[in-house]
Amino acid sequence: MKYDRILLISIDALSKKYEYLFEDYFTTKYDKYRSTATWTLPAHLNILCGIPFPKLFIVSRMKDYDKYKDYASNIPTIATLLRDFDFKSRAVTGGGFMSSFFGWGNDWDKWETTEDSRNEWCGEKILPKKNELLFLHTYYVHNWFHANAKMKEAFLETKNKLDAGLPIDQKKYRALLKEGEKEYAKRAAFLAKKLSWIKNINRHTLVILLSDHAELFFGVGSFHHGNLALKNKKIFYVPLLLKENTAQKTVVTDYMYDYLIPKLIFDKLELPFESVAKRVLRTNAELKNELAMIYHSRFWKLLAFLRKIKKNSLFFRWQSCRKQKLLANE
Ligand SMILES: [Zn+2]
Structure with a gap:
């Protein structure tokens, strides 16, 4: 086998536009990689289960969360597929839509979230062990509006009004977009710098960096993600970078989608792939x-x-x- 360790990194809401910040640490870039969902829960179901979910309603109110309780626990993930080949699985996630409330981790050896540790993983060096898949996920870039209390308040007020179809203060909105994108770019650059340890990682480790959906700062009709960004195809433009056991740099120009990630991992490990659907x-x-x-x-x-x-x-x-x-x- 070419690799005996897998490191899968998901930077929540990182747009393709900021992929260049991370490129140096990797050997392979997928230029036409697309997410097929606009928010965290279904996007990660696609990535980790390898099934294209045709529709999963967008949850924007906390009281709707209960509808999706244990949702992910009904679907086997790549952890189940890799267990057949004696791989263990461990995840460190930012919680929220990636918490065990939604059923995540039911087939993983370990599923840690921010709720368990109180500290969100934010680019610190954590390596997979031999015969282990390590999945690291962070909301650090996604949470640009947490920069200060004023920005958070402006973001929530605007988002709630847009969600409800109510008029917004245009001047305030434009200022939020401008300041918001600046903070977002700053956070992406900070994370990229922190992840520089990837460059020197063991060559028997397959490293994959991707995102679940982008984040938009265009204006009314194309703002944020989820239901406020459905009409803008740029929401699906996200990075996919691989660090392979080679010094050669490659750009893949074929179309590639989130639900093909489990197959990609198996192909790179030179293991026979059986999809979750076939396995079931x-x-x-x-x-x-x-x-x-x-x-x-x-x-x-x-x-x-x-x-x-x-x-x-x-x-x-x-x-x-x-x-x-x-x-x-x-
Ligand atoms: Zn997300």
């Missing part, structure tokens, strides 16, 4: 056969048991005794 179908068929075998053997066991009871019953003994007596009298 196969294991269901195997389970059906197993159950049939169990019922089949139980039926014969029951029949043998009934025969034994019949043979030992008082009525049967009395009847056979009577038969013998009758035969003796003849």
Whole structure:
């Protein structure tokens, strides 16, 4: 096998525009990589499960969260697929839509979130162990509006109004976009600098850096992500960078999508790939056969048991005794 460790990094809401900040640490760049979702939960389902979810409604109000409780726990992820090849799995995520509330981690050996550790992973060096998949996820760039209380207040007020279709203060809105993008770019640059350790990582580690969707600062109709950005295709333009066991730099110009990430990992590891969908179908068929075998053997066991009871019953003994007596009298 070419690699015995996998490091998968997801920088939430990082646009393709800022990919250049990270490029130096990697060997392969996918120029036409596209996300197929506009917000965190479905985008990561695509990335980690390898299934293109046609529609998963956008959750913008906290009271709607309950609808998606344990949602991800019903779908096996790449952790299940890699377990077949003796790989362990560990994740450190920013929580929120990546927390165990939504079912994440049910098939992982370890799923840590900000809620558990109180500190969000923000580019610090963490390496996968031998035969381990390590998934690191951060909201640091996504949370540009947390820069200060004033910006957070302006962002939430604007977002809530736009979500509800209410008029907004245009002057305030333009100022928010300008300041917001500046802060966002600053955060992307900070994270890129912190991730410089990737450059010297063990060559038997396959490193992948990507994002789940972009972040837009264009204006009304193309702002932020989720339901406020559905009409702008740039929301799907995100980075995909690989650090491979080669010194050669490559630019892949074929189209590539988020739900193909598990297959890409298996291909790079030179392992036979079976998609989650195929695996579910196969294991269901195997389970059906197993159950049939169990019922089949139980039926014969029951029949043998009934025969034994019949043979030992008082009525049967009395009847056979009577038969013998009758035969003796003849
Ligand atoms: Zn996201």
